[in-house]
Amino acid sequence: MNALDLIKIRRDLHQIPEIGFNEIKTQAYLLNKINELPQDFLEIKTWRTGILVKVNGSHSEKTIAYRADIDGLPIKERTNGIGYQSTHDGFMHACGHDFHMTIALGVLGYYSNNQPAHNLLFIFQPAEEGPGGAEPMLKSEELREWWPDEIMALHIAPEYPVGTISTRVGMLFANTSELFITLKGKGGHAAYPHTANDMVVAASHLVTQLQSVVSRNINPLDAGVVTIGVIKGGTKQNIIAEEATIEGTIRTKSMETMQIIKQRIQQLVQGVEVGFTCEASIDYGANYCQVYNEQERTEEFIEFTKKRPEAVFIESPEAMTGEDFGYFLEEIPGFMFWLGVNNQYGLHDARLEPDEEAIEFAVHHLISFINTK
Numbered sequence: 001m002n003a004l005d006l007i008k009i010r011r012d013l014h015q016i017p018e019i020g021f022n023e024i025k026t027q028a029y030l031l032n033k034i035n036e037l038p039q040d041f042l043e044i045k046t047w048r049t050g051i052l053v054k055v056n057g058s059h060s061e062k063t064i065a066y067r068a069d070i071d072g073l074p075i076k077e078r079t080n081g082i083g084y085q086s087t088h089d090g091f092m093h094a095c096g097h098d099f100h101m102t103i104a105l106g107v108l109g110y111y112s113n114n115q116p117a118h119n120l121l122f123i124f125q126p127a128e129e130g131p132g133g134a135e136p137m138l139k140s141e142e143l144r145e146w147w148p149d150e151i152m153a154l155h156i157a158p159e160y161p162v163g164t165i166s167t168r169v170g171m172l173f174a175n176t177s178e179l180f181i182t183l184k185g186k187g188g189h190a191a192y193p194h195t196a197n198d199m200v201v202a203a204s205h206l207v208t209q210l211q212s213v214v215s216r217n218i219n220p221l222d223a224g225v226v227t228i229g230v231i232k233g234g235t236k237q238n239i240i241a242e243e244a245t246i247e248g249t250i251r252t253k254s255m256e257t258m259q260i261i262k263q264r265i266q267q268l269v270q271g272v273e274v275g276f277t278c279e280a281s282i283d284y285g286a287n288y289c290q291v292y293n294e295q296e297r298t299e300e301f302i303e304f305t306k307k308r309p310e311a312v313f314i315e316s317p318e319a320m321t322g323e324d325f326g327y328f329l330e331e332i333p334g335f336m337f338w339l340g341v342n343n344q345y346g347l348h349d350a351r352l353e354p355d356e357e358a359i360e361f362a363v364h365h366l367i368s369f370i371n372t373k
C-alpha cells in the first residue's frame with residue numbers, strides 16, 4: 001500500500017465511526033482491505049467486531065503483536081470543510097483510531113508482501129473508548145491460540161509535530177473508572193416545590209461536592225481526576241425533575257487512590273440521598289488498569305528511535321488519559337507510544353484534524369523497528 005492508498009483508507013474510515021462493539025462497517029471495511037492483500041503468509045480470524053491477522057514468519061522464534069483500536073466516539077464532528085467528514089451524524093473518530101487502524105494496515109500491507117522473520121500478529125481491537133474490548137479479547141480462544149510474546153501500540157498526540165515519538169518506561173497512562181450515578185426523587189409541578197424532591201437541585205449539589213474529592217481527600221503529592229462529562233435531568237422547564245443522572249470518569253496513578261476516591265464518592269452520594277430524600281445508585285462501568293510500559297522493550301524502542309535521523313524523541317510525561325491497552329501490557333511485555341500528528345485541537349475535540357503526513361512516517365518507523373528484531 002502506498003501513501004496515497006493509506007490516506008484514502010484513513011479518509012474512508014474517518015467517514016464511518018462506530019462506537020464500541022458496533023464496529024460493523026469498520027470491521028467489514030478492514031476485512032475487505034485485508035482480503036485484498038497477498039494471502040501467502042496470512043491467517044485471519046474475527047473476534048466479535050475485532051479482527052486478528054497473523055503473518056507467518058520465515059524462521060520465527062517469537063510472535064510480535066501490534067494492536068490498533070477501531071471504535072469512534074459519540075461526538076458531532078465540527079472539522080472545517082475537510083470533504084470527508086463523518087457520515088454517521090453524532091459520531092466521530094475524534095481520538096485518532098482511524099489513524100491507528102490505517103497505520104496497522106500499512107504495516108500489515110508491507111509484511112504481506114515481504115515475509116517477516118518472526119510471526120507478527122495484528123490486533124484490531126473494538127471498544128477501547130468503552131465498554132472495553134481488550135480485557136475480554138485477552139480471554140478469548142482466538143487470541144489465546146495466537147498468544148504473542150511481545151506487543152506494541154501507538155496513540156496519536158496532536159500536541160507534537162509530525163515526526164515526534166514520545167514514550168517512557170513505567171506508567172504512561174492512568175487507571176480509569178467510568179462513573180454513572182442515578183438519583184431518583186419525586187417529580188411535581190414547578191409551582192409546588194414543597195411537594196416534590198427535585199433531582200436537578202440534588203444533582204447540582206452532588207456535582208459541586210464531587211469537585212472536593214480530589215482537592216480535599218487526595219494527598220496533594222499524589223494525583224487523581226474526577227471529571228463529570230454529562231449531567232441530565234428533567235423533561236420540561238416547568239416540571240420538577242423526578243430523576244437525574246450524572247456521568248463521569250475517575251483517573252488515578254495508583255489503585256489505592258482509586259479506592260479512596262470511590263469510597264468518598266459513595267459517602268457523598270449517601271449524603272445526597274439523606275439530604276434530598278432520594279434514592280441513588282452508582283455504577284462504575286468500565287475500569288481500565290494503567291498503561292505500564294515494560295522496561296526492556298520500551299528502552300529498545302527508545303534507543304532505536306533516537307538513532308533515526310527523521311524522528312524526534314521526547315521523553316513523555318505521565319498522562320491521566322486511559323487506555324485498555326493496559327490490560328495487554330499486564331500480560332504481555334511491551335509498550336505504547338505517542339505519535340505526533342500536529343494539530344491545535346486535542347483528543348476528543350470535535351474539530352480535531354490530525355496531519356495525515358504522520359501515517360507514512362509511523363508506518364516506516366514501525367517497519368524499520370520490527371525489521372531490527
Ligand SMILES: CC(=O)N[C@@H](CCC[C@H](N)C(=O)O)C(=O)O
Binds near residue numbers: 095130
Ligand atoms: C486515549 C483516550 O482518550 N482514552 C480514553 C479512554 C476512556 C476510558 C473510559 N471509557 C473512561 O471514560 O473512563 C480516555 O478518556 O482517556
